[in-house]
Amino acid sequence: xxxxxxxxxxxxxxxxxxxxxxxxxxxxxxxxxxxxxxxxxxxxxxxxxxxxxxxxxxxxxxxxxxxxxxxxxxxxxxxxxxxxxxxxxxxxxxxxxxxxxxxxxxxxxxxxxxxxxxxxxxxxxxxxxxxxxxxxxxxxxxxxxxxxxxxxxxxxxxxxxxxxxxxxxxxxxxxxxxxxxxxxxxxxxxxxxxxxxxxxxxxxxxxxxxxxxxxxxxxxxxxxxxxxxxxxxxxxxxxxxxxxxxxxxxxxxxxxxxxxxxxxxxxxxxxxxxxxxx
Ligand SMILES: Nc1ncnc2c1ncn2[C@@H]1O[C@H](COP(=O)(O)OP(=O)(O)OP(=O)(O)O)[C@@H](O)[C@H]1O
Ligand SMILES: [Mg+2]
Numbered sequence: 001x002x003x004x005x006x007x008x009x010x011x012x013x014x015x016x017x018x019x020x021x022x023x024x025x026x027x028x029x030x031x032x033x034x035x036x037x038x039x040x041x042x043x044x045x046x047x048x049x050x051x052x053x054x055x056x057x058x059x060x061x062x063x064x065x066x067x068x069x070x071x072x073x074x075x076x077x078x079x080x081x082x083x084x085x086x087x088x089x090x091x092x093x094x095x096x097x098x099x100x101x102x103x104x105x106x107x108x109x110x111x112x113x114x115x116x117x118x119x120x121x122x123x124x125x126x127x128x129x130x131x132x133x134x135x136x137x138x139x140x141x142x143x144x145x146x147x148x149x150x151x152x153x154x155x156x157x158x159x160x161x162x163x164x165x166x167x168x169x170x171x172x173x174x175x176x177x178x179x180x181x182x183x184x185x186x187x188x189x190x191x192x193x194x195x196x197x198x199x200x201x202x203x204x205x206x207x208x209x210x211x212x213x214x215x216x217x218x219x220x221x222x223x224x225x226x227x228x229x230x231x232x233x234x235x236x237x238x239x240x241x242x243x244x245x246x247x248x249x250x251x252x253x254x255x256x257x258x259x260x261x262x263x264x265x266x267x268x269x270x271x272x273x274x275x276x277x278x
Pocket of ligand 2: 089208
């Protein structure tokens with residue numbers, strides 16, 4: 001196994017599992033199913049909840065200050081705010097890359113601070129994560145990158161091919177499934193990353209500046225893809241600096257400022273609108 005393959009094993013996006021928890025083929029190393037009593041929430045129920053969350057990094061930086069937030073199942077949420085305002089810190093708590101210093105984070109109605117270390121892969125299998133720098137494996141084709149996300153969870157090989165094909169179809173990459181990342185544009189590589197995040201049918205898709213390295217047209221393309229995925233029921237949370245897209249898409253907008261939640265607007269905009277006069 002190469003270094004980058006080992007690295008991807010640590011990524012939440014590679015640890016997804018599509019089937020309801022009781023139907024999973026459990027690898028011999030996996031903990032018993034009853035150790036993680038997470039049941040998928042029905043529409044409208046909370047998917048992510050932050051309760052009085054504070055985060056202080058070891059160097060003393062207070063990155064999050066008393067954040068209270070509920071994201072419901074099926075929502076599409078933009079997280080915006082200037083650099084250093086706490087967006088990534090907030091998202092990293094969902095897959096337990098970070099834990100609150102005080103307060104609690106619930107994902108799918110489970111207080112995730114209660115999860116033991118060996119249970120964290122089960123949490124991550126419910127999530128798809130997309131990053132600014134794509135993080136696709138350079139020596140694997142588009143197909144192999146997506147298939148790898150299933151292979152590491154022990155999905156039987158006969159289920160892999162149809163699911164990878166469907167995921168690549170969803171991101172319009174069927175024709176390029178045999179290409180290596182080096183033979184694809186940045187936008188295409190990001191679509192491979194989206195297919196990889198999707199192949200396990202996560203309940204929640206998290207994007208941390210997924211269009212940060214892409215040109216405006218490609219950024220639109222990626223956000224439209226995320227919007228379509230959301231339309232099929234997946235909850236989506238996206239941190240972005242792309243004000244144009246946020247202003248046109250008019251989704252729920254959460255604005256962070258110096259570690260606090262400054263605004264929370266349904267059908268919001270990137271920048272606060274001045275009060276109407278008269
Ligand atoms: N590992 C870390 N150790 C110490 N401080 C950190 C660490 N990561 C982030 N910070 C600090 O925490 C604060 C929030 O950072 P965060 O990365 O969450 O911001 P952000 O909103 O995602 O910014 P950007 O838009 O630049 O991605 C910043 O002051 C940052 O310098
Ligand atoms: Mg960030």
